[in-house]
Amino acid sequence: MEEANSNNSKAYLIAIIVQLIYTGMFVFSKAAFDHGINTYVFIFYRQAAASILLLPIALVAERKNLRSLLSPRLLLKLFLLALVGITFSLNLYNVSLNFTSATVASAATNAMPAVTFCFALLLKMESVRPRSSSGAAKLAGVSLCLAGVLVIAFYLGPALSPVNHHHAFSTTGAAAAAPSAATSSSRRTWVKGTFLIVLANMAWSLWIVLQGxxxxxxxxxxxxxxxxxxxxxxxxxxxxVAAERDFSKWQLRLDITLLAVLYTGLVVTGVTYYLQAWCVEMKGPVFFATWTPLSFVFTMFSSSFFLSEIVHLGSIVGGILLVAGLYSVLWGKSKEANRQIAPCDNNVNTAAAHAADDGEENSNQRHHKAQEKTASATIVEQV
Known part of the structure; x- marks a missing residue:
């Protein structure tokens, strides 16, 4: 029981740490794109850095298990998973991030609980009973998450002043990405970028479920x-190579671009993916996905502080809806888990009661036999 509680605590802690790391990814990536690096080149450097870090560690630590990885069927699955969940999703996401902002990208990512839940439901990894309180809570949580994303996407509201006017990473071009200053053309670009983020998150959600x-x-x-x-x-x-054939533009400079590559490659890809896989294995894909609203809250503050992005009232209202949806889904899953544990406890208690009854019955039988032996011995002595 103590071990189960310890694992649950670790799963919660890891989920929060992952969202903090993703906050850094949103901010650093947007800052790098504002400095002009090609998004496709950036993703290649990111994945190459992660591979250089992790491959030697895996060859040393898991050398006894490498043979099991050489199955053609397993390698094909891993290749397709990488294609859908990393290559396609990350490239699409970074193109959309270049069109929008770190805050919007993080906000749109909060559609993941709804999308992941739907994928898990289709693949029969999750179940829902709408008439039960837990099922209604999960459905309400998903609805609140979707409502929050829609509010952030379509309602701006009054603009709030940046937390820090002397931003560290952004350039003059970054300020032009603010929705309040968008022209008709840039507004269409903004909508296209938001659509691409949602599509990227669908691929990411599918990857989480399939990896589970x-x-x-x-x-x-x-x-x-x-x-x-x-x-x-x-x-x-x-x-x-297909997107940028001028290799002179592949050169990394000693600025925020290099820092973003190292952070996203070594920390996000190298560390977070492993922690995420551990969390998915321990608690399931929907549990992990429901923590994504936290990264929106962190990113909204960080992008305002470091990038001087303008935050609107719509983002705050949407964030409140997303957090409400998060805890509604978590409450529903917690209630379902308790319901599954209760029958097991009842079975254990019933078995213990039967064992106690059997033990008492055996004790009585032994007592009667002892009395019979004593009586027999007494009769023999009298004779």
Missing amino acids: RLLREYPNKMLVTVAQCVFSAVQCFVAA
Whole structure:
């Protein structure tokens, strides 16, 4: 019981840490794009850095298990997972981030609980009973998450002053991305970017669900993570060459761009993917996805402080709806977990009661036999 509570605490802590790391990813990536690096080249550098970090560690730590990874069927699954959840999702996401802002990208990511829940429901990894309180809470939470995303996307409201006017990372071009200053053309670009973010998050949600199923078949999180990093690095190189054939623009400078590559490659891809795989294996894909609204709250403050992005009232209202949806889904899942544990406890108590009854019955039988032996001995002595 204590071990189960310890694992639950670790899962909650890891989920929060992952969202903090993703906050840094939103801010650093947007700052790098504002400095002019090609998004496809950036993703290739990110995945290459992660592969360089993780591959030697995996070869040393998991050398005894490498043979099991050489199954053509498993390698094909990992290749396709990397293609959908990393190469396609990340490239699409970064193109959309270049069109919008870190706050909007983080806000749109909060549609993941709804999308992941739908995918898990279709793949029969999750179930819902609308008439039960837990099922109604999960559905209400998903609805609140979707409502929050829609509010953020379509309602701006009054603009709030940046937390820090002397921003550290943004450039003059970054300020032009503010929705309040958008022209008709830039507004269409903003809508297109938001649509691309949602599409990228759908691919990401599908990847989370499919990875959860793969880890049941092959539970080695380190090798699964490293194999996908290597596959995605190769795939992203092909995409980057197709998008930017002028290799003079591939050069990294000693500025925020290099810092963003190192952070996203070593910390986000290298560390977070492993922690995420551990969390998905422990608590399931929907549990992990429901924590994504926290990154919106963190990113809204961080982007305002570091990038001097303008935050609107609509973002705050949407954030409140997202947090309400988060805790509604968590409450529903917690209630379902307690309902599943209760029958097990009842069965254990029933078995213990039966065992106690059997023990008492055996004790009585032994007592009667002892009395019979004593009586027999007494009769023999009298004779």
